[in-house]
Amino acid sequence: MGNASVCKLQTHESRVKQVRKREIVRAGTTVEQMVRAIADMIVTGAMQPGDRLDEISLAGRFEVSRTPVREALRQLCTMGLVDREPNRSAVVTNVTGRYLSSMFEAMAELEGICARLSAERMTVDERHALERMHRESMRLVHAGSEEDYAAHNMEFHTRLYRGAHNDHIFELVTQTRSRLAPFRRAQFRIAGRLAKSYAEHDGIVIAILRGDIQAAGQAAYAHVSIVSEASATFVRPDVPAPSTKAG
Numbered sequence: 001m002g003n004a005s006v007c008k009l010q011t012h013e014s015r016v017k018q019v020r021k022r023e024i025v026r027a028g029t030t031v032e033q034m035v036r037a038i039a040d041m042i043v044t045g046a047m048q049p050g051d052r053l054d055e056i057s058l059a060g061r062f063e064v065s066r067t068p069v070r071e072a073l074r075q076l077c078t079m080g081l082v083d084r085e086p087n088r089s090a091v092v093t094n095v096t097g098r099y100l101s102s103m104f105e106a107m108a109e110l111e112g113i114c115a116r117l118s119a120e121r122m123t124v125d126e127r128h129a130l131e132r133m134h135r136e137s138m139r140l141v142h143a144g145s146e147e148d149y150a151a152h153n154m155e156f157h158t159r160l161y162r163g164a165h166n167d168h169i170f171e172l173v174t175q176t177r178s179r180l181a182p183f184r185r186a187q188f189r190i191a192g193r194l195a196k197s198y199a200e201h202d203g204i205v206i207a208i209l210r211g212d213i214q215a216a217g218q219a220a221y222a223h224v225s226i227v228s229e230a231s232a233t234f235v236r237p238d239v240p241a242p243s244t245k246a247g
Helices: 003-027 029-043 055-062 066-078 097-121 124-136 138-143 146-163 167-189 193-210 213-234
Strands: 090-092
Touching: 029 055, 029 066, 029 167, 055 066, 066 090, 097 146, 097 167, 097 193, 097 213, 124 138, 124 146, 124 193, 138 146, 138 193, 146 167, 146 193, 167 193, 167 213, 193 213
Parallel strands: none
Antiparallel strands: none
């Protein structure tokens, strides 16, 4: 193959790679995957408070341009896992027990409201769909499938939020959930947590099917409180992160 042909082939391959990168970014999957991967490393201790998150290194690691990396870091900042000052690299923050407890306290109240309203407002079809997906999740518990159960858990709670039929509450609860997502996923690493989560969901579902507003709210509040205790396993002591400022 001549030099001209080789150059054309290399140029074509380069363009294909660029298109693929743009397609990935446009689909939004890469940003989501990066946020999840980095958040999980922070929560599980693979990344420590004060660790720098360099855009170039992350771009190379995830094989993307720096644009989606910036978006991922922005989302991590919103979640409280990363801090970024102007003209400085992003750094891992120290998520303290006090901070996490305050978020879970708010989450428990919001989920309790959603469960109460769902018990009152869910349509018959919505109740049956909730029950059906809950029962089907037992196979995930038996299989010990943490990732699949985490995805189911997300959908289960989303149905509760939508079942409240209140757009403002839905916005508040989903925003709060996004900040707690890494810790809510991490709980399923704890032995026996899948079965316990299923049992807690069962109490919520039964109360909603019966239209028992008070019981539904109490079950949902208790469930999130237990999740908070389980997630506390991954929280670091209440100490400040190392200073990242020069001097």
